[in-house]
Amino acid sequence: MLNEYDLSVGQVAKRCGVKVSTLHFYEQKGLIKSLRNQGNQRRYQRDVLRRVSVIKAAQQFGISLQDIQTAFSHLPDQRTPNKDDWTQLSQTWKTQLNRQITALEDLRDSLEGCIGCGCLSMTSCPIYNPNDTLANKGNGAVLLDITN
Structure with missing residues (x-):
């Protein structure tokens, strides 16, 4: 048993x-x-x-x-x-x-545009954050956080 x-x-x-x-x-x-x-x-x-x-x-x-x-x-x-x-x-x-x-x-x-020119353009970059407006959304690269 x-x-x-x-x-x-x-x-x-x-x-x-x-x-x-x-x-x-x-x-x-x-x-x-x-x-x-x-x-x-x-x-x-x-x-x-x-x-x-x-x-x-x-x-x-x-x-x-x-x-x-x-x-x-x-x-x-x-x-x-x-x-x-x-x-x-x-x-x-x-x-x-x-x-x-x-x-x-x-x-x-x-990211396609960034890969093409490699400059992280301040006018078209999707992760550009003028005046830290994303600070209220959390720490780190909040736009790149795919877990939320």
Whole structure:
């Protein structure tokens, strides 16, 4: 009979194709959880394999760990996403990715003039910011921030 928490950190790392340090990081961020056995070694439930797979898939799509953690926090009892959960998560992330794609396309198209002359013209440059009018929108290059 298998214990509910029967996978070692090494077994999970090997099965998921990640480093042990990655699992520790995910655990630190609250994306996965483990218990400690009597020898103070981490032990994971088998459903952590699917949870790590969802994390890896989402990251491949460009979803941030913060967004993944937020999505996981809405699951009842912090359970591992099932097929229906994945459908909802993927729809939310699809919307987010479409916004990012649009922002990247807009950025690509607006850089064409700058690439041609290389001068960052003060009259036509899309990132020109006279009198620091963009300061109220946040720090850094806010026009180039595709994550918002």
